[in-house]
Amino acid sequence: MLGSLCLLWLLALTLSVPRAQPLAPQDFQEEEEDETVSTPSLAVPCDYDRCRHLQVPCNELQKARPVACLCPGLSSPAWPPDPPRLGEVRIVAEEGRAEVHWCAPSSPVHHYRLLLWEGSGAPQKGPLLNTTVRRAELKGLKPGGAYVVCVVAGNEAGESRVSQAGGEDLEGVSFPAFGPCGRLTVPPRPVTLIHAAVGVGTALALLSCVALIWHFCLRERWGCPRRAATAQAAGAL
DSSP: OOOHHHHHHHHHHHHSOOOOOOOOOHHHHHHHHHHHHHOOOOOOOOOOOTOOOOOOOOHHHHHSSOOOOOOOOOOOOTSOOOOEEEEEEETTTTEHHHEEEEEOOOSOEEEEEEEEOOOOOOOOOOEEEETTTTEEEEEEOOTEEEEEEEEEEETTTOOOOOOOOOOOOOOOOOOOTTTTTTEOOOOOHHHHHHHHHHHHHHHHHHHHHHHHHHHHHHHHHOOOOOHHHHHHHHHHO
C-alpha cells in the first residue's frame, strides 16, 4: 500500500513539471526583428548644400524626417551674418546681362541682396531675395563696361559687411578669392565689333580715294615731273 502511494506521488510530480518546448526557426527570426526595432537609429547629415539654388533651409529638412538629421553649425542670430561667397558670374554680352551665383554663409540668413558699382558713387541696390535663392540676374549692363558686384546677406541683427568697392579707378581694386565681391567686365557686343570693322574699312577706302584724286589733280595742274625733265633734255640737245 505504501509503495502504491509513492508511485502515485511520483507520477503526479512528473505530470506537474512543464516540459521544455523546442524553438522553431521563426521564433529566432522574431527575436532578431525585435532587437532590430529596439535599436535607435543614428542621425545622418542633412541633404543641405550651401551653394544649391532654391535650397530648402536645413531646419525644415530636419522636420521632414522621422529622425532629425544633422545641420551645419551656424553663428548666433544675434549677430549680422558672415559675408556670402561669390561664385560663378556668367556674362551674356549680346543681351547686356549677367547671371551671378553665390554660396550661403555659416550664419542665419533672412534675405540676400546684390550691390552693383559702376565707377565712383553709391551702388545700385537690387531687390531683396529670400533665403533659398543662390542665383540672380543683373540687367542693363553696357557693352565694354566695367563693374563691381557684391552679394550681401541679412538677418534681424543687420547685414554682412562689404569692403568699399566703389571708386574712381576700378582697375586698382583687389578682392579676396572667396569673398563676397568681384570685378565684372562686359565685353563689346559682336555686332558692335562688326560695325567698327566696317567703319574702319570705309574710312580707309575714303582716304585712298581722296589721295588718288589729290594726286591726279596735282598732275593735271603741274604736269608730270618726268615728262618735263625729258622735254628739257630734248630741247638742250
